[in-house]
Amino acid sequence: MSLVELKNIRRVYRSAGGVEVQAVKGIDLVIEAGEFVAIMGPSGSGKSTTMNTLGCLDRPTSGSYLLDGQEVARMNRDEWARIRNQKLGFVFQGFNLLARTTALENVELPLLYQGVKSTKERKERALEALASVGLAERSHHVPSQMSGGEQQRVAIARALVTRPVLILADEPTGNLDTKTSDEVMELFESLHQQGQTIVLVTHEPDVALKCRRVILFRDGLIIGDGDPGEVLGTIAKGVIS
Amino acid sequence: MSPILTFRIALKALTANKLRTLLTMLGIIIGVGAVIAMLSIGSGARYMVEQRIQSLGTNAVFIWPGHRRGRNRGADGNEARLTVEDWQALEKLPEVAAAAPIVPTGGEIVYGNANWSCTIYGTTPVYIYQKDWPVASGRLFNDREIQSADNVAVIGEQVRKELFGSADPVGETIRIKNRPYKVIGLMTEMGVSGYGNKDNTVFVPYTTLMKKLQRTEYLRFLSLSAHSREEVKRLEKVAVDFLNQRHNIEDPDNGGFGAFNQAEATEAADKSTAIFTMLLGGIASISLVVGGIGIMNIMLVSVTERTREIGIRMAVGARGRDILAQFLVEAMVLSLLGGAAGILLGSGLARIIASFAGWPPIVSAGSVALAFGTSAGIGIFFGFYPAYAASKLDPIEALRHE
Numbered sequence: 001m002s003l004v005e006l007k008n009i010r011r012v013y014r015s016a017g018g019v020e021v022q023a024v025k026g027i028d029l030v031i032e033a034g035e036f037v038a039i040m041g042p043s044g045s046g047k048s049t050t051m052n053t054l055g056c057l058d059r060p061t062s063g064s065y066l067l068d069g070q071e072v073a074r075m076n077r078d079e080w081a082r083i084r085n086q087k088l089g090f091v092f093q094g095f096n097l098l099a100r101t102t103a104l105e106n107v108e109l110p111l112l113y114q115g116v117k118s119t120k121e122r123k124e125r126a127l128e129a130l131a132s133v134g135l136a137e138r139s140h141h142v143p144s145q146m147s148g149g150e151q152q153r154v155a156i157a158r159a160l161v162t163r164p165v166l167i168l169a170d171e172p173t174g175n176l177d178t179k180t181s182d183e184v185m186e187l188f189e190s191l192h193q194q195g196q197t198i199v200l201v202t203h204e205p206d207v208a209l210k211c212r213r214v215i216l217f218r219d220g221l222i223i224g225d226g227d228p229g230e231v232l233g234t235i236a237k238g239v240i241s
Numbered sequence: 242m243s244p245i246l247t248f249r250i251a252l253k254a255l256t257a258n259k260l261r262t263l264l265t266m267l268g269i270i271i272g273v274g275a276v277i278a279m280l281s282i283g284s285g286a287r288y289m290v291e292q293r294i295q296s297l298g299t300n301a302v303f304i305w306p307g308h309r310r311g312r313n314r315g316a317d318g319n320e321a322r323l324t325v326e327d328w329q330a331l332e333k334l335p336e337v338a339a340a341a342p343i344v345p346t347g348g349e350i351v352y353g354n355a356n357w358s359c360t361i362y363g364t365t366p367v368y369i370y371q372k373d374w375p376v377a378s379g380r381l382f383n384d385r386e387i388q389s390a391d392n393v394a395v396i397g398e399q400v401r402k403e404l405f406g407s408a409d410p411v412g413e414t415i416r417i418k419n420r421p422y423k424v425i426g427l428m429t430e431m432g433v434s435g436y437g438n439k440d441n442t443v444f445v446p447y448t449t450l451m452k453k454l455q456r457t458e459y460l461r462f463l464s465l466s467a468h469s470r471e472e473v474k475r476l477e478k479v480a481v482d483f484l485n486q487r488h489n490i491e492d493p494d495n496g497g498f499g500a501f502n503q504a505e506a507t508e509a510a511d512k513s514t515a516i517f518t519m520l521l522g523g524i525a526s527i528s529l530v531v532g533g534i535g536i537m538n539i540m541l542v543s544v545t546e547r548t549r550e551i552g553i554r555m556a557v558g559a560r561g562r563d564i565l566a567q568f569l570v571e572a573m574v575l576s577l578l579g580g581a582a583g584i585l586l587g588s589g590l591a592r593i594i595a596s597f598a599g600w601p602p603i604v605s606a607g608s609v610a611l612a613f614g615t616s617a618g619i620g621i622f623f624g625f626y627p628a629y630a631a632s633k634l635d636p637i638e639a640l641r642h643e
Contacts, residue, residue: 057636081555
């Protein structure tokens with residue numbers, strides 16, 4: 001059984017004028033546990049919609065989504081919240097940490113919604129997650145006191161703290177310079193080494209090359225899937241021809 | 242999520258923007274403070290009115306002759322007159338607990354070089370007992386002095402002040418209409434009441450007043466008391482009927498006997514102060530509603546401002562109801578803290594007003610509970626819509642919000 005199985009996922013948006021736009025036109029996608037996948041594609045290609053589907057944030061118009069053996073596409077909002085809380089971890093381009101809230105409290109947040117009652121347990125687990133991203137000593141800093149790279153690592157710690165089966169990162173290096181971007185990718189690489197399944201969206205070939213598999217989207221369809229070098233090669237060829 | 246954690250999150254959000262939290266609470270503080278202060282003014286006023294009426298004797302019935310009603314206004318010379326015999330006959334009725342005659346007159350009191358005008362009542366000590374009015378020094382006149390119409394007087398506090406200063410008047414001699422009267426007693430101070438200044442009074446035996454001061458054969462009023470407050474109304478009817486019959490009055494509304502009882506006056510006064518209290522409370526409640534709208538306004542702003550935060554919370558697993566609870570608790574904490582501060586403010590105001598008005602600062606547990614309950618209710622009522630709107634946000638949209 002695969003970790004993620006998307007079958008014939010379609011997503012149709014209806015604009016205010018009544019015009020239908022097909023963002024995703026029936027894709028099939030299988031991701032095994034432990035994979036490190038990059039999703040690429042131009043804007044409007046359907047990659048964000050697919051990420052939102054994977055993240056239980058957006059309901060596909062049709063199709064089936066099996067996550068960890070569970071059909072989640074037809075679940076209600078509350079069930080989705082529980083899936084996001086227990087099985088998924090999110091990392092965003094803009095970090096999305098709570099302002100005026102310490103790193104520790106930010107990392108504790110998913111545990112609060114999980115209903116972990118013991119303050120001690122929450123604190124210990126949050127510290128452990130912060131330590132795994134190398135920020136244990138900065139646990140009492142608030143986001144405004146941290147660099148972008150540090151903020152993103154706090155966000156990764158927040159995604160890790162619930163020990164999710166899948167981490168979804170939406171352009172995690174998009175707001176970072178090359179050096180911190182490399183640091184974040186090294187962190188993802190080490191998580192991958194520990195067996196963590198990671199799916200990230202990126203525009204940058206450098207970032208995609210560090211993953212084990214690249215899926216290429218265009219016009220709501222998957223047009224390339226495989227080894228990063230090969231898939232990026234087809235992009236390069238497409239650009240030349 | 243557990244209620245304690247929800248509460249802590251709400252508290253954190255509120256302390257993050259202290260000035261705004263304080264300003265929002267101010268609406269509720271003023272509203273609750275106003276309600277508490279106004280209700281306290283109502284209670285104080287009611288207390289004063291009741292005190293005043295009680296000083297007249299709540300079991301008392303006042304009887305007078307020459308009662309006219311409707312088109313019978315204006316004396317035509319054929320009205321009944323109240324006699325000492327009427328009083329003595331009434332006193333024997335089983336419904337009457339006590340009865341006192343009253344003959345008032347005005348007069349000038351002279352002591353040494355000082356003189357002072359006041360009301361002189363000819364009566365018996367029973368009248369003073371009915372009013373529950375204690376003697377400050379000396380004594381009231383006795384039966385023997387009444388019988389022989391002695392020149393003795395009991396004076397009120399203001400008369401003492403005007404004629405004797407702070408000296409003890411008992412044993413001194415004053416002059417009323419050029420006759421000497423021995424001061425045998427001094428009444429305690431009653432203060433100014435709705436029915437005239439009681440301290441500006443001199444009491445003499447009714448016999449003395451009728452024979453020497455006014456030369457009249459008739460009494461002006463009778464002050465009766467019933468056995469209990471419940472029997473006051475019956476006594477009023479029995480006494481009036483008895484007197485009308487005794488004097489062969491055909492038309493009681495035309496020169497018959499009239500009556501007035503304190504119990505009814507008390508009820509009427511209670512009713513009017515209750516309306517007064519409601520009016521004040523009502524006006525104050527308007528400010529409470531305005532405060533509530535202030536909370537709603539700020540909560541709506543807060544939800545918009547924190548859309549991204551809501552998105553983050555949803556992404557990490559907050560359910561709609563968690564978000565709803567968070568914002569609802571925030572609104573309630575706002576209004577309850579405001580309510581608590583308002584109760585303090587209102588109690589302080591009540592104390593200040595009471596010290597000016599001279600009544601005890603009454604802040605009843607009921608009004609505090611009402612204010613607290615109302616502010617909690619306002620928190621829920623005005624906080625619900627913004628919280629509901631927050632809980633229904635789409636996490637994707639919310640995360641995109643700048």
